[in-house]
Amino acid sequence: MPPPITHHTSHTMGNGASSSSGGGCSGGDRSSITHHTSHTMENGACSSNSGSQSGAGTSTTDEPLAGSTVGASLIISTDGISPNQSPDLSPNLSPSSGASSVLLDEDDCDASLATGLSTLSSSVNLVNFSIIDSTLREGEQFATAYFDTAQKIQIAQALDEFGVDYIEVTSPAASPQSRADCEAICKLGLKAKVLCHIRCNMDDARIAVQTGVDGINMCIGTSAQLMAHSHGKDMAYIASKAREVIEYVKSNNIEVRFSGEDSFRSDFSEILELYTLVDSLGANRVGIADTVGGATPMEVFDKVEAIRKAVSCDIETHFHNDTGCAIANAYMALEAGATHIDTTVLGIGERNGITPLGGLMARLMRAHYEVVLKKYKLEKLGYLEDLVARVVSVEIPFNNFAFKGPMLE
Template structure:
């Protein structure tokens, strides 16, 4: 299929960074805000190593002023010799900055609320005060040789004129990145594109985006932000975080894989996703959802007869993600009333059973009949196919219908 005719081809945009982005994984900061999260020091070290091996460019750590343990854990992570950069998240306050610059992180992620809600009900500062303190904090951090990102909080409910004035100010001060945060998950992709596109024309520095998933738009918003010129996307493993969390690492990888497969597969160790997600699910005591991107148990399961026939002929007919690229395998379910004979034929070939198409169609009839009572597990289907093959051998393949019924009765007897 040519790019021009592809319904999912990338839209050309001269500002797009779809094939030139960085991941800032914040499982060790935002992820700690997940309801069930309480990472031990040992667990934090394992998470940091796993993310580094996966290939993220940055990991963000809890503020060193959050607790003494947090500061000590951050230091231990910084001593691991990781390839990725380590960042610490702090408030836009000189007290936090003075602690942050004394730690071993590569940079500080500075944040302050800019919406009327947060200015009134959180820190109480007006925009002029924010403008002033941002300048003081950024100048101080830069003087200590640390990388600095300055982010507004609740960006999409902030006044646009206020935002652009503030971003232009901090950009002139020499920040490495400005950050846009959809703190309550209210933004939609069109709003994201318009804001980032506008911001790209105002600042020269990189643009980082942090999208919460309260309304289900986090991945789409991240993608649109990159199309509009953003350079860095915040993620969390399994999307954990405050409330419904943020852009999930696996879901973001899936989206970007479709956009530029070569770029993503070359840059990240996608085979690690399942182990990383299983680790986090274990740490926070949750189950990986059945429909989780890439690693959910249904992600590469095919059931409907018309689907399975096409999948067996060419997997790309019903798969946009190639499971092998993520260390996963597809599964064709055949023990149900929707099964098709082509899928049953494929399983017979896997079991090295020499059956004709007519014989396979007959045993498919029996599978459907039995599955009208209850779905059959793969072991039951395999037993049925082998019993049918044996019955055919004993009757010289003369009565396919009787052989199928006999095989079905044999399986029912074994089940009882």
């Protein structure tokens, strides 16, 4: 049996815990836990790094950081491609400015694949697919992320321009500043829906409803480790609280997702029973979270497929990248029937982050080229990544995914 989760491997804290780097907190000792180690808390906890603080080396200018994309990039080119034609993967791409190009090769696949991306088969149905970008929630747990209000607004607007379907922000119950930032983003009039992340309790739910969010992403630890070392409650308690909060949120005409935190290490029969209950209560989505990043693609497929057979609501997935499987796991979840994928820009997040937005786009482009180009503005991705990289003071990875060509300009 694996050892209990410590504070650096879990998003959950117990009574009075805090992980704030800015703003206020309604209770608890704020000295022992750093801002990037946790996001879900029990009684009196706080998990915000919101406030007026700005990280070292950050900038609030609108222009991308000069030279930030220098390095070898994985180029997906659409040069000379009409909207109804798949791109040719012949090795004649010119590198982007200052970057050497690494082609997406065919890995000795059947020669018929060389005719274009449309020949690649996939069972993924993107008709109901949605991206929930969590840069402003999960991303706040990144080691050097200190988003002030202006930076959060700038990132939210850039995400909206790119075309993400949802933008998830930190719990407004985490601190007064987190609440103020949530309300400010809700007032921007974005096309994307604004979600906030909360614990599974009524106090958080009441605060969230008052902010004007479009939806609430609620979670509580369901693994034996978290039930023992986080909130100390059993499944009967979790089911009771889930019912209470879902019924309240739905009565206010707001979307709600219920997720078992660390659900991949939870008793899966209990997860299926719990998710069947919350589905019957009218939850818009159930979420399955690989909180410690240990799931394998086939495990993901099997479990998501089982959930798909058990519930009629949508399925949201959240994959940490501790073992480098986040993109593969996200795609396998879609193959198995998931409808929503959590991402962050450049994959930033707790520890080594979650599914990167750009990486997921590159994977989807291989089999769903025209759908992806129609739904998302890939030409906006470079600016978005430069913006976030500048704000959190990191360089764009040398092997980052890049998208080029006249259709993307």
